[in-house]
Amino acid sequence: MSDDREALVTRKAALSADLDKEAKRYFAHARWNYSAAQVLSWGSLLASVAAALFGIIPTSMPKWGVGVLAALSTTLIAASRQLGFQQKANWHYRKADQLKALKRRLDYELPPSPTPDNLATISSSWSAIDISMTKEWEDMQHETPTKPPA
Helix, strand or coil: CCHHHHHHHHHHHHHHHHHHHHHHHHHHHHHHHHHHHHHHHHHHHHHHHHHHHHHHCCCCCCHHHHHHHHHHHHHHHHHHHHHCHHHHHHHHHHHHHHHHHHHHHHHHHCCCCCCHHHHHHHHHHHHHHHHHHHHHHHHHHHCCCCCCCC
């Protein structure tokens, strides 16, 4: 194998490994944000149910305790909306999916012996993904959370 061909194969392997590493990193961020959104949602639901039960069933729970549980439910939902964990999770999943698609293109759609232009096209596509997703992230950070229906 010529030195140029070996260099291209090495570059392709490095690019594939980098894409895989980045896709896994964004997938991990997505899972964390999704988990945070779920914890806040379920925590809100449980606090609401507990407040309702303690309010209905005669117990030794003081009124202020029931009030704290009810307030906790609302606080958790407000925090979830304000921090946007679900929106961030969706963004990270989209980015991971785009990187995985690019890796599949590199690994399975290019010829076995890629040209420098083939690799440059994949790299340019990755740069375009980064630019568009960064813009989407910035736009997402400036959006105001939607108001709950009245």
